[in-house]
Amino acid sequence: MRLNEIVFTDAKPVEGYGPGFFRIGGQVIHxxxxxxxxxxxTWAGLQDDAALLALKGQVDVLFVGTGAEIGHLPETLTGPLEEAGMGVEAMASPAACRTYNILLSEGRRIALALIPV
Structure with missing residues (x-):
């Protein structure tokens, strides 16, 4: 079997997660x-749109992990992000981590905002 090396951009991949924490690029964040x-x-959660709007021009798609289950994102969050030119996709945090890692390995312009499981 031939293995290809995956080269991530300067963004770091999600390596693991658990109750209340994520391990990203070797760093544990609670x-x-x-x-x-x-x-x-760190992020203050769904009410902190300023931190996400700071990604304007740097990313095309933002994945928002809503915890253990998929949740609805408020229009007060998605509206400004979409106006800033970012696609916003909400999904459960485990699915968001997997999707982010795959697209990151392809060199896509993406970011990830996560609420712990």
Whole structure:
């Protein structure tokens, strides 16, 4: 079997998660987190749209992990992000992590905002 090396951009892949935490690029973060081209940072959650709007121009799609189950994103969050030119996809956090890693390996312009499971 031939193996191909996956080269991630300067953004870090999600390596694991559990109750209340994520491991991204070797760093353990407790609580909500944003991962993308600018690195890894803590996040205040769905009410913190300013941190997500700061990604304008850097990403084409933002994946929002809503915890253990898929949840609805408020229009007050999605509206400004879409106006800023970002596609926004909500899904359960485990699915968001997997999708992010796959697209990151393809060199896509993406970011991830996660609420812990």
């Amino acid at each position: 609580g909500p987190v944003i991962a993308g081209p600018g690195g890894i940072q």
